[in-house]
Amino acid sequence: MPELPEVETTVRGLAAFLEGERITRVQLNRADLRRPFPADLVQVMTGATVMSLSRRAKYGLMHLDRGATMIFHLGMSGRWRIDPESADTHDHLLLETASHRFALCDPRRFGSVDLVETGGLEAWPQFAALGPEPLGPGLSAGHLKAALKAKTQSIKLCLLDQRIVAGLGNIYVCEALWRAGIRPTKPAGKVTGAQLARLVPAIVDVLEASIRDGGSTLRDYARPDGELGYFASSFDVYGREGEACRRDDGGVIQRIAQGGRSTWFCPICQK
Numbered sequence: 001m002p003e004l005p006e007v008e009t010t011v012r013g014l015a016a017f018l019e020g021e022r023i024t025r026v027q028l029n030r031a032d033l034r035r036p037f038p039a040d041l042v043q044v045m046t047g048a049t050v051m052s053l054s055r056r057a058k059y060g061l062m063h064l065d066r067g068a069t070m071i072f073h074l075g076m077s078g079r080w081r082i083d084p085e086s087a088d089t090h091d092h093l094l095l096e097t098a099s100h101r102f103a104l105c106d107p108r109r110f111g112s113v114d115l116v117e118t119g120g121l122e123a124w125p126q127f128a129a130l131g132p133e134p135l136g137p138g139l140s141a142g143h144l145k146a147a148l149k150a151k152t153q154s155i156k157l158c159l160l161d162q163r164i165v166a167g168l169g170n171i172y173v174c175e176a177l178w179r180a181g182i183r184p185t186k187p188a189g190k191v192t193g194a195q196l197a198r199l200v201p202a203i204v205d206v207l208e209a210s211i212r213d214g215g216s217t218l219r220d221y222a223r224p225d226g227e228l229g230y231f232a233s234s235f236d237v238y239g240r241e242g243e244a245c246r247r248d249d250g251g252v253i254q255r256i257a258q259g260g261r262s263t264w265f266c267p268i269c270q271k
Helices: 004-018 041-045 118-123 141-148 155-160 170-180 193-212
Strands: 025-028 050-056 059-064 068-073 079-082 091-096 101-105 112-117 254-258 261-265
Touching (some): 004 059, 004 079, 025 041, 041 112, 068 118, 112 118, 141 193, 170 193, 170 261
Antiparallel strands (some): 025 091, 050 059, 068 112, 091 101, 254 261
């Protein structure tokens, strides 16, 4: 599933072509993805100007000049294609401006498109309970200490809880915990203040590094321009079961299951 860096990369790629542009044509090639397209999507978006694009958690936001915001989620396999050379049977939403064409391609149809009043974004049910953005000022060691107080659930699973931190996914939680030297199975309430102080910059660093590299290309993800992200070549633990820890501490990366998801870690340097 595309995670925060992949969504951020997508938003930045679209912004370079869409911000300030008027949408001249909107076409739906099916009635739904994971859920139906908004009934008034074509009417509201046709002729609207895209004022800006942004991201909240793993959602992309396209802010229009009509007081509405189109929100998209890429699901398991979704991606935007800019000026595609040929049609794809999985292009379910098409947008056109005077200069470019944009296709939302989603083979598995686990993504979604919603239309929300811009002034009511914070109250939108999917956003209302979200925690702070990991790349924003709201994420701090103090926030994590308060949110994790007395929790017996593992730190790995707590970091995947979108109510604690918005947008973190399996790949980058594994990577951040390794960078911070924290064992993923440790009860969240027992993570020390010193460890939390290392964890916050580790989260920021690994996300920013992946964004710089264009995201991680796993299965279907590609940037809007068609290029593949290459942060996967920099993984320190994710997918490296049986390989030596990059810290050269004698540890061998192990894989365990937590909450139905795989976790990779080093049993030597992660305490």
